Amino acid sequence: MTGMTVEILCVGTELLMGQVLNTNAQFLARQLASLGITAHHQTVVGDNPDRLAEAYRLALSRADVVITSGGLGPTVDDITKAQAARVLGKELVQLPEAEEMVREAFRAMNRPMSANNLRQARFVPGTRVIPNHHGTAPGAIVPAGEGRFIVHLPGPPRELEPMFTESIRPWLASMADRVLVSRYIRIFGMGESAVDERLRDLELGGNPTLSPYCSTGEVMLRLTASAESEAAARPLLEPVEREIRRRLGDVIYDIRDDDGGSLAASAIAALKARGATVCTAESLTGGLIAATLVNVPGASDAVRGGFVTYQTETKTILLGVPADLIERCDVVSAEVAYAMAAGARERLGADYALSATGLAGPGGGTPERPVGTVFVGIAGPKGVRTVELHLTGDRERIRTLTVKHAIAQLLRETRETEE
Amino acid sequence: MTGMTVEILCVGTELLMGQVLNTNAQFLARQLASLGITAHHQTVVGDNPDRLAEAYRLALSRADVVITSGGLGPTVDDITKAQAARVLGKELVQLPEAEEMVREAFRAMNRPMSANNLRQARFVPGTRVIPNHHGTAPGAIVPAGEGRFIVHLPGPPRELEPMFTESIRPWLASMADRVLVSRYIRIFGMGESAVDERLRDLELGGNPTLSPYCSTGEVMLRLTASAESEAAARPLLEPVEREIRRRLGDVIYDIRDDDGGSLAASAIAALKARGATVCTAESLTGGLIAATLVNVPGASDAVRGGFVTYQTETKTILLGVPADLIERCDVVSAEVAYAMAAGARERLGADYALSATGLAGPGGGTPERPVGTVFVGIAGPKGVRTVELHLTGDRERIRTLTVKHAIAQLLRETRETEE
Known part of the structure; x- marks a missing residue:
């Protein structure tokens, strides 16, 4: 039919x-x-x-x-x-x-x-x-x-x-008298409208079709070709997939034949491929980075554990972040994110450590550090890096975006670390 | 109209x-x-x-x-x-x-x-x-x-x-020519059909009306009366609310005029009313108990922090759970949940500590400890208790239910601890 x-x-x-x-x-x-x-x-x-x-x-x-x-x-x-x-x-x-x-x-x-x-x-x-x-x-x-x-x-x-x-x-x-074959392309780090702008001419309802699916901070593209057989449909996908890769570059983090991917699944897969482990040190996310990683089936080989250091002094007690550093730089700072990641990595003997400190709101913002100011730290074999984020939205959205940014940093770091 | x-x-x-x-x-x-x-x-x-x-x-x-x-x-x-x-x-x-x-x-x-x-x-x-x-x-x-x-x-x-x-x-x-006034009654620890069975004769579409809203493991009842004025509507709610309290007893954990309640919000409110703090030690939930508590605005006074001890040896490194205890009793056991809660409470100097260890699946089940076997520990000023759960459903559901059971235990414990 x-x-x-x-x-x-x-x-x-x-x-x-x-x-x-x-x-x-x-x-x-x-x-x-x-x-x-x-x-x-x-x-x-x-x-x-x-x-x-x-x-x-x-x-x-x-x-x-x-x-x-x-x-x-x-x-x-x-x-x-x-x-x-x-x-x-x-x-x-x-x-x-x-x-x-x-x-x-x-x-x-x-x-x-x-x-x-x-x-x-x-x-x-x-x-x-x-x-x-x-x-x-x-x-x-x-x-x-x-x-x-x-x-x-x-x-x-x-x-x-x-x-x-x-x-x-x-x-x-x-x-149906035709067979459909799809590819699912996952993007982090570029908004829906920017993706749309770059790919608009590919979305014109031809064969293959291209449809965007959005969730907080992420875009998934479904590329679907139809033909009399799978063998005939698959080659239709390839030139469009290549063109999308060319236009979007490294904001694409996963391409697969099903829609089951996620930043956490990619990060866990990258860690397991290298026999590496990760641990976490979280403030505003309160455990959500660890919980998101652990949600991937089979995560137990790669996720060692982590720390939730919500109150300021627990960053000192559990992670050894110097109290005077916190005093001097503010608890929401690159320096504290750095020390949290380094402290967690050392204490748990993991290959990588992710940290996050920031202001999820609703209260607590200042002109210098408004709500949505977040620092993510990533410690690895090559040292410690920090990333400063300025996020918008409500408490839940700021926390969700922080988790995704942190895991995206982990993914980038593990993929860059060649064996 | x-x-x-x-x-x-x-x-x-x-x-x-x-x-x-x-x-x-x-x-x-x-x-x-x-x-x-x-x-x-x-x-x-x-x-x-x-x-x-x-x-x-x-x-x-x-x-x-x-x-x-x-x-x-x-x-x-x-x-x-x-x-x-x-x-x-x-x-x-x-x-x-x-x-x-x-x-x-x-x-x-x-x-x-x-x-x-x-x-x-x-x-x-x-x-x-x-x-x-x-x-x-x-x-x-x-x-x-x-x-x-x-x-x-x-x-x-x-x-x-x-x-x-x-x-x-x-x-x-x-x-509208009438005013509506509602009460929202939140229930944990009794399934939808059991609630329905006990209240069926109250749900007959009179005034007030009674409507159940369900989410994983929880039931919320909305009781709504209509009258010419709020002053006339409110007294209609009282006898029905009293009857629901009488029939359901202590599975009701919150009653309020809006639908914004949650187990975590009730637990944080109970802790803050007592000037008390909580910390966590999580295995299968991987940080989700802490993240759920922290999601309540204003949680920072009450939530100290916590530990994610996902790999077995991190329970020993971070919480001091004896390796031979884990060996003897299994990592999924009341004894380990006990030691995790006690270890976390001591290390973070909190008034209460919640722990959870269990099997979220899909793999890892045995005839003695099938997937869904979970132990929750709660340490407080009066000592440590553990609760054994047998949960069903997929990985996500088992983790979500574990979080709710753990927070419900915290709520019960803080409410029972009279000043």
């Missing part, structure tokens, strides 16, 4: 009340985009039968595939399945293969099953039932006439995401 | 591509819910004029107020305002008061303004223009006939959120 149209329909009063953040819509939209499919509409309705039926009618009038999330559990009377059946003029019946899936799910979780739970096995005849490996409610691909389909997915993200990836994504891809 | 109907319409191709998480929809939904207004539909459309016009027609056919977010900037041709004008059969014109707001915004940011930026001052005549204190694009309340309105808000959350709170919320409240 060329130019397939897909819509996302999320069902749940908890979304309308703002009790839950709708991460499902973003997950599905992003997955669809990576398949070359743009969902032109996302709709959220509550557990109200008539409004849901109306939403189905509207979505089916403009889309080939309507993907729903939520409302499959027995507590809401199967509302998502029941209203789809109503709109299609069909009845829900107990499907034996679905019943077996529900029974198996309860067996696997070692939980008793009530008769009510068997409602989760009711579907329109002809439905392809999709197993749920992380919950009890099966999903479904329901034929909706004229080559259209309604796809039902459970509401909890940890059920929906694997079910989509394992079962719905391959099914959608099999309906 | 009684029973006002509001819809949320978010505009932006970046939402349809999944490039941005739609936090605006949740923010607006939650704000509306706290005003006693349920938005029955949330819709997302891209920067496509016809689809946006169609979405306006549909929304105006069923709502009194349509709140839009995004698409006000000059780069997308004012699409959100332009299509609203088209559907209303009106023209956008340059409004002098809006132009002054845009000029003032550029002056305040010390940035040059291009002629193109003045497009942000174009509105339908009769519009009430809303100042943007955090960006350049003003918002708007546009009369849409038959007592209906279209409200335009900018897309960036740090512009949308204050603009809604400062200008749109009071305007919506002024149209």
